[in-house]
Amino acid sequence: MIGGLLLSHAAVCLVLAAAGRRLGRGSLLVAAVPPAAATVWGVTRLGGEEPAVAHVSWVDGLDLAMTFRVDAFAGIMTLIVSGIGVAVFVYAFGYFSAADPAMGRFATTLLAFSAAMLGLVWSDSVWSLFVFWELTSVTSFLLVGHKSTDAGVLAAARRALMVTGGGGLALLAGLLLVTRAADATLLSDLGPVQGASAVVGAVLVMVAAATKSAQVPFHAWLPGAMVAPTPVSAYLHSATMVKAGVVLVAVAGPALGSLAAWKALGLAFGIASIFWGAVGALRHRDAKLILAWGTVSQLGMLITLFSVGTAHAVLAAVALLVAHALFKGALFLIVGEIDVRAGTRNIDELGGLARSMPIACFAAVLAGMSMAGAPPLLGFVAKETAIAAALDLEGPEAWIVGFGVIGGSVLTVAYTVRFLIAVFGAGPQTPLAPGRGALPAPSVILAAAGVAGYGALGVVDDLVGEAAARLSGAAVGHLHRWPGLTLELGVSAVVLAIGALVGLAVSRRPPRMPADLGARWTDASIDGSVAFGRTVCARVQHGSLPVYLVTMTSVAALAATPFLADVSVDHLVVWHRPLQVLLAAAVISAAVALCFVGTRLGAGLALGGAGIAVAAIFVIHGAPDLALTQLLVEATIVVGFVLAFGHLSRSFPLTGARWRAVRMAIAGLGGAAVVIGLGAASANPSGSPPVAEMATAAANEGGGGNIVNVILTDIRGLDTLGEVLVLATVALGVVALARASSGTASEQSAGTASERATDAASEPA
Amino acid sequence: MTDGAASMIRLGIRAASPFAVIVGCYLLFAGHNNPGGGFAAGLVFGAVLALRTVAGFYRPTYGITLVAAGVFVVAGVALMPLLWGGVLFDQQVVSLEVPLLGTIKTGSALPFDLGVAAIVVGTVIAALDGLGAAEFAADPQAPAEQQ
Numbered sequence: 001m002i003g004g005l006l007l008s009h010a011a012v013c014l015v016l017a018a019a020g021r022r023l024g025r026g027s028l029l030v031a032a033v034p035p036a037a038a039t040v041w042g043v044t045r046l047g048g049e050e051p052a053v054a055h056v057s058w059v060d061g062l063d064l065a066m067t068f069r070v071d072a073f074a075g076i077m078t079l080i081v082s083g084i085g086v087a088v089f090v091y092a093f094g095y096f097s098a099a100d101p102a103m104g105r106f107a108t109t110l111l112a113f114s115a116a117m118l119g120l121v122w123s124d125s126v127w128s129l130f131v132f133w134e135l136t137s138v139t140s141f142l143l144v145g146h147k148s149t150d151a152g153v154l155a156a157a158r159r160a161l162m163v164t165g166g167g168g169l170a171l172l173a174g175l176l177l178v179t180r181a182a183d184a185t186l187l188s189d190l191g192p193v194q195g196a197s198a199v200v201g202a203v204l205v206m207v208a209a210a211t212k213s214a215q216v217p218f219h220a221w222l223p224g225a226m227v228a229p230t231p232v233s234a235y236l237h238s239a240t241m242v243k244a245g246v247v248l249v250a251v252a253g254p255a256l257g258s259l260a261a262w263k264a265l266g267l268a269f270g271i272a273s274i275f276w277g278a279v280g281a282l283r284h285r286d287a288k289l290i291l292a293w294g295t296v297s298q299l300g301m302l303i304t305l306f307s308v309g310t311a312h313a314v315l316a317a318v319a320l321l322v323a324h325a326l327f328k329g330a331l332f333l334i335v336g337e338i339d340v341r342a343g344t345r346n347i348d349e350l351g352g353l354a355r356s357m358p359i360a361c362f363a364a365v366l367a368g369m370s371m372a373g374a375p376p377l378l379g380f381v382a383k384e385t386a387i388a389a390a391l392d393l394e395g396p397e398a399w400i401v402g403f404g405v406i407g408g409s410v411l412t413v414a415y416t417v418r419f420l421i422a423v424f425g426a427g428p429q430t431p432l433a434p435g436r437g438a439l440p441a442p443s444v445i446l447a448a449a450g451v452a453g454y455g456a457l458g459v460v461d462d463l464v465g466e467a468a469a470r471l472s473g474a475a476v477g478h479l480h481r482w483p484g485l486t487l488e489l490g491v492s493a494v495v496l497a498i499g500a501l502v503g504l505a506v507s508r509r510p511p512r513m514p515a516d517l518g519a520r521w522t523d524a525s526i527d528g529s530v531a532f533g534r535t536v537c538a539r540v541q542h543g544s545l546p547v548y549l550v551t552m553t554s555v556a557a558l559a560a561t562p563f564l565a566d567v568s569v570d571h572l573v574v575w576h577r578p579l580q581v582l583l584a585a586a587v588i589s590a591a592v593a594l595c596f597v598g599t600r601l602g603a604g605l606a607l608g609g610a611g612i613a614v615a616a617i618f619v620i621h622g623a624p625d626l627a628l629t630q631l632l633v634e635a636t637i638v639v640g641f642v643l644a645f646g647h648l649s650r651s652f653p654l655t656g657a658r659w660r661a662v663r664m665a666i667a668g669l670g671g672a673a674v675v676i677g678l679g680a681a682s683a684n685p686s687g688s689p690p691v692a693e694m695a696t697a698a699a700n701e702g703g704g705g706n707i708v709n710v711i712l713t714d715i716r717g718l719d720t721l722g723e724v725l726v727l728a729t730v731a732l733g734v735v736a737l738a739r740a741s742s743g744t745a746s747e748q749s750a751g752t753a754s755e756r757a758t759d760a761a762s763e764p765a
Numbered sequence: 766m767t768d769g770a771a772s773m774i775r776l777g778i779r780a781a782s783p784f785a786v787i788v789g790c791y792l793l794f795a796g797h798n799n800p801g802g803g804f805a806a807g808l809v810f811g812a813v814l815a816l817r818t819v820a821g822f823y824r825p826t827y828g829i830t831l832v833a834a835g836v837f838v839v840a841g842v843a844l845m846p847l848l849w850g851g852v853l854f855d856q857q858v859v860s861l862e863v864p865l866l867g868t869i870k871t872g873s874a875l876p877f878d879l880g881v882a883a884i885v886v887g888t889v890i891a892a893l894d895g896l897g898a899a900e901f902a903a904d905p906q907a908p909a910e911q912q
Contacts, residue, residue, distance in 0.1 A: 632808035
């Protein structure tokens with residue numbers, strides 16, 4: 001079922017990519033079908049005891065199987081990803097105008113994201129997790145850059161890709177270290193790890209989570225990503241994709257939670273983001289940016305709670321995860337509706353919306369109350385549990401986490417109050433465009449779900465409790481609809497009161513546009529890296545073919561030196577057959593002659609002579625395939641020489657004695673490296689070559705008599721695939737070089753291009 | 766090079782091409798049990814095209830198209846078994862009774878070899894273009910005079 005659902009996403013993606021133009025806005029409704037199926041599947045699985053497991057071993061012999069495991073936590077994430085996905089697709093149908101030509105592409109990318117996100121939360125193998133993690137980064141980049149004509153949009157898309165993509169690299173490195181330390185590649189098998197490499201790995205994984213979940217100081221891409229259409233902001237950048245980092249921290253918690261560095265770094269990211277995000281939400285004047293900064297703050301809260309890792313904190317975190325997806329999704333959709341109808345999101349230009357958009361206002365107040373943590377909403381329960389979890393801790397940790405959670409809650413109330421007053425409060429009436437059918441429904445449903453969750457807390461408690469128990473590995477407490485007259489309820493009341501006062505005070509402040517320092521610094525560091533890369537590239541890729549060759553040969557020679565000691569004279573045989581001596585002499589004399597030939601044609605002939613003699617050696621050793629290929633390559637290269645000589649002078653340009661001596665020394669070095677390598681290899685045979693096994697395998701499995709070819713096409717087919725892809729890349733490179741040189745069309749550049757192309761043409765050898 | 770020598774060479778290339786193509790086809794199909802295979806076949810076809818280009822008969826321009834088609838075929842052969850639950854590069858062997866030729870045993874290695882050959886030929890054509898094959902099509906004698 002898991003594989004079927006993912007494949008159905010992919011299949012609908014293909015259909016939309018092909019027929020999207022014809023379907024237009026209807027693509028969005030077609031795209032809603034696979035997430036709806038996933039939601040239904042998720043609902044039917046709720047409360048099931050056994051996790052659903054799927055395993056696809058797609059390449060034998062490598063530990064790269066796609067393994068999925070949908071347990072209680074992944075089940076909740078499925079409902080968030082696919083359930084909110086359906087709501088967003090329906091909403092997007094109303095959000096975009098029917099005339100928008102790019103709807104097919106948009107729906108395809110959004111559905112691809114949905115599939116990638118499902119794959120991510122379902123993954124049990126860390127490698128599947130990594131692949132889907134990167135897919136969400138790429139699709140997010142495409143969706144942020146949807147309006148690709150605007151320079152600001154492109155800058156924001158690049159920022160998002162660079163930060164989350166860089167985090168992906170950290171994730172890969174971290175996962176390699178962690179899986180080595182734990183000796184397991186399945187998340188469900190990862191046990192507590194120890195050791196220095198595990199610490200480094202844990203730090204890298206936490207950094208990756210922080211980039212994806214927009215934690216300070218990697219947060220700047222998230223407010224920037226608000227240039228995307230609102231359905232994207234609501235779906236990717238509040239409900240799902242930014243949760244990927246949180247999910248990673250959650251599922252890696254059992255293995256890495258015992259490392260002090262993991263917890264310390266998680267708390268540092270989380271608490272810094274709680275406060276800086278909330279401050280951002282209090283400063284900005286674009287309603288969508290207020291929500292985005294609020295998301296940074298809420299994600300910080302989630303990272304903090306998951307990093308603490310106690311059963312109570314994990315329970316609070318899962319509850320908050322669910323509550324946040326509902327209320328933040330609803331608020332984003334409402335802001336998008338306001339944007340479509342009022343034509344602005346600037347809070348200074350909005351006024352009187354409470355009267356003109358009563359449904360939206362009602363839904364926003366519900367969702368806002370959940371965000372602020374006021375009863376009777378799911379957000380209240382989550383925040384109560386979080387405060388109780390913080391009060392449960394002991395020692396300095398209690399103070400740090402308590403400070404973060406309670407201080408963060410105060411600021412959350414403050415920016416919620418400011419948001420609601422600023423958007424729906426009194427002011428000159430904003431003129432509105434007529435409403436669109438599909439727009440209000442999804443936000444009302446999401447906001448109402450917060451109330452329903454509070455009403456049916458028993459059901460929510462079962463699901464959340466089970467997920468938290470799976471993550472923390474211990475029995476967890478319960479969510480309480482009304483905690484009674486406890487300390488945390490008192491704290492909550494104080495938080496609400498102070499937060500409301502702060503929010504009122506801030507919303508009275510005169511309007512001032514805040515500077516976006518984070519984005520500027522992030523862009524500056526990206527530009528700096530690009531400039532540094534250009535400088536290094538200009539130094540290393542200077543375009544001088546001789547220097548390239550010298551560098552390559554010298555490095556190869558250096559690489560051979562460690563094996564010098566392994567060469568043993570006992571294993572070296574002078575010849576097996578006398579004919580070999582003759583052929584070796586032919587090869588050597590051709591090579592030496594090559595160094596002294598003055599004309600290019602002569603050099604080409606000498607090269608060919610050496611090549612043909614080598615082919616003859618292959619024949620003596622009984623390798624007709626190699627000999628055949630070698631001869632054919634030689635023949636083709638001759639034609640290449642003939643073509644290239646048309647552009648070049650008849651003789652080599654520099655033929656001084658020193659020039660020749662240097663080159664012969666380099667060539668000798670290369671030859672010595674090969675001799676050392678082969679000598680060392682023949683002195684240390686590891687078992688006998690499996691020729692007989694290969695022959696049997698070739699006849700039985702590959703069904704062929706020619707072992708060489710069966711090895712190429714079947715036994716080591718993956719290697720051949722890689723090789724021909726290299727060949728295809730070379731072809732592309734040659735074409736690109738030829739186009740570049742024909743563009744400049746000067747004699748010199750044509751010569752350089754030919755020389756490079758000759759080099760590339762000899763690659764098949 | 767005199768005109769006579771050049772026309773002899775052109776005649777030789779023209780006469781040899783069909784046989785070379787037959788040899789290439791043989792290598793392509795023989796590869797499974799005898800020396801040959803997609804790589805060798807691709808090189809033979811590539812050499813034929815290169816010679817004909819140098820002689821000024823023909824100037825192929827579809828190098829990158831061939832490379833792309835080859836990559837598709839090769840990747841398709843690699844991924845196809847996954848569809849019916851096999852692993853990457855699961856070999857399928859098919860035996861056919863063909864009149865006159867008798868039993869022919871072939872399999873997914875054949876399309877794989879075809880793809881490899883297409884990539885090799887495409888690369889050779891791309892290299893020819895990169896080396897300025899366009900001039901030869903315009904005037905086959907020109908490069909000889911330049912030298």
